[in-house]
Amino acid sequence: MTETTLTRFDDVRDAYRQKGLKQALYDAAGVIMADTLLTLWGDDHRRRRRLENRLFRRQTFEHYERDLLPRAVDEVLGPAAAEGRGDVVPLARRIVVNLTATAAGVDRPEGTPAETDRLFSYAVKFSEGATAVHSTRDPEELRAEVADALERWDEEFFAPSLDRRTELFSRFVAGEATEEDLPKDVLTVLVRNQDSLDLPRDVVRREVAFYMLAGMHSTGAATTHAVHGAFGWFDDHPEDRERMVGDPVFLQHCVHESMRLHPASPVARREAVEPVTLRGGTEMAVGDTVVMDLWSANRDTDVFGADADRFNPRRAIRDDVPRWGHTFGGGRHACIGMELDGGVPADEVAGSPLLLGTVALILRGLLVRGAQRDPDDPPQQDPNITRVWWGRYPVLF
Ligand code: HEM
Incomplete structure (x- = not known):
């Protein structure tokens, strides 16, 4: 069996689109990822994507962006701004945990910051399990920790959320509840289709846990990267701070530029289930694998220019290339939450973005409140993660 690594933007795009390649990044992560x-x-x-897609429509995102998110941003950033200081990492986390839990179908009966933090720490542990392939830790020890977290999360959050939806659905079937009474979330979709999809409870549990990790961890990290990118840009272009608050296109370019430079997963991996010829001519036999190096492909100078390594929201790029590069993946597994987090850019010439996206909304929420780096308390990277990943990002308002 051979393994090929792709580092060029167009080669990665071709591999994502190949029908004969199947997911191969999570083979060591069964405890949390099996059958998700x-x-x-x-x-x-x-079949499953078609069902879950119904929840991830632009109309739903518009509702989030108009009604839910601004409230969540105000609730979290308002008190921090009043206090004059805060840390972007937990602040962004509180906003996105609640939003993702709503989409996934995880109830938060207490609604307290402590409960939100507990939910997030489960998502972090699940993420650690999902990326087991890159972990330097003892695999068995990590597996046991993730399995334990899954049990505790089940008891505290998942089981009550499942019971509530199962009961609601029974009442719906009996004609005692209407469509409107059913929550619009992933767990409800799975409960409704449990029989047709042949889903045992443990698969439903992993699917909801996977949504938690997919939504929370990457959105929280993307937000802190965007803040860091913006602050770095203002150091050299102070006049752009005001522009970023008032110009949604520029704000979104800033967010997409930071997403390009910091893909949530630095690589994707696929395995050939039939003979495949890659764009560069490489012939893959069944069982051969290909690693798509997203970090490098997103810095391909042929596509993003000679300064591809640098943060530049004013960058001009080809029309057929998203500003975030391959950060949301591509092909059949392309991120279902892409438009929710990244928004929907407008035509470059005509007007505002169709959707701003969660990350841009939070960044704007911070900027309008006057957030800036705390000179006496510089940001710190998470010591447990080898790539750039902010553990603390203190700001003053
Ligand atoms: C900045 C934030 C995010 C980034 C960078 C991101 C990135 C990605 C990437 C790269 C993939 C494809 C992985 C692969 O092909 O191996 C993916 C898939 C997925 N993402 Fe996201 N994601 C983000 C936010 C979200 C959110 C908010 C949700 C849901 C609430 C979500 C749910 C999913 C799901 C369900 C899939 C699997 C799709 C499938 O296999 O059909 N993601 N994401």
Whole structure:
């Protein structure tokens, strides 16, 4: 079996689109990823994706962006601004945990910051389990920790959320509840289709846990990267701070530029299930694998220019290339939350973005409140993660 690594933007795009390649990044992560959407293949993937897609429509995102998110941003950033200081890492986390839990179908009966932090720490542990392939830790020890977190999360959050939806659905079937009474979330979709999709409880549990990790961890990290990118840009272009608050297109370019430079996963990996010829001519036999180096492909100078390594929201790029590069993946497993987090850019010439996106909304919420780096308390990277990943990002308002 051979493994090929792709580092060029167009080669990675071609590999994402190849029909004969299946997901191969999570083989060591079964405890949390087995039979989740991201690891399914063929018809199983198509059927489940079609059902879950219904929740991830632009109309729903518009509702989030108009009604839920601004409230969540105010509730979290308002008190921090009143206090005059805060840390972007937990602040962003509180905003996105609640939003992701709503989309995934995880109830938060207490609604307190402490409960939000507990929910997030589960998501972090689940993420650690999902990225087991890159972990330097003892695999068995990590697996046991993730399994334990899954049990505790089940008891505290998942089981009550599942019970509530199962009961609501029974009442719906009996004609005692209407469509409007059913929550619009992933767990409800799975409860409604448990029989047709042949989903045992442990698969439903992993799917919801996977949504938690997919939504929370990457959105929180993307927000802190965007803040860091913006502050660095203002150091050299102070006049752009005001522009970023008032100009949604520029704000979104800033967010997309930081997403390009910091993909949530630095690589994707696929395995050939039939003979495949890659764009560069490489022939793959069944069982051969390909690693798509997203970090390098997103810095491909042929596509992003000679300064591809640098943060430049004013960058001009080809029309057929998203500003975030491959950060949301591509092909059949392309991120279902892409428009929710990244928004929907307008035509470059005509007007505002169709959707701003969660990350841009939070960044704007920080900037309008006057957030700036705390000169006496510089940001710190998470010591447990080898790539750039902010552990603390103190700001003054
Ligand atoms: C900045 C934030 C995010 C980034 C960078 C990101 C990135 C990605 C990437 C790269 C993939 C594809 C992985 C692969 O092909 O191996 C993916 C898939 C996925 N993402 Fe996201 N994601 C983000 C936010 C979200 C959110 C907010 C949600 C949901 C609430 C979400 C749910 C999913 C799901 C369900 C999949 C699997 C899709 C499938 O296999 O069909 N993501 N994401």
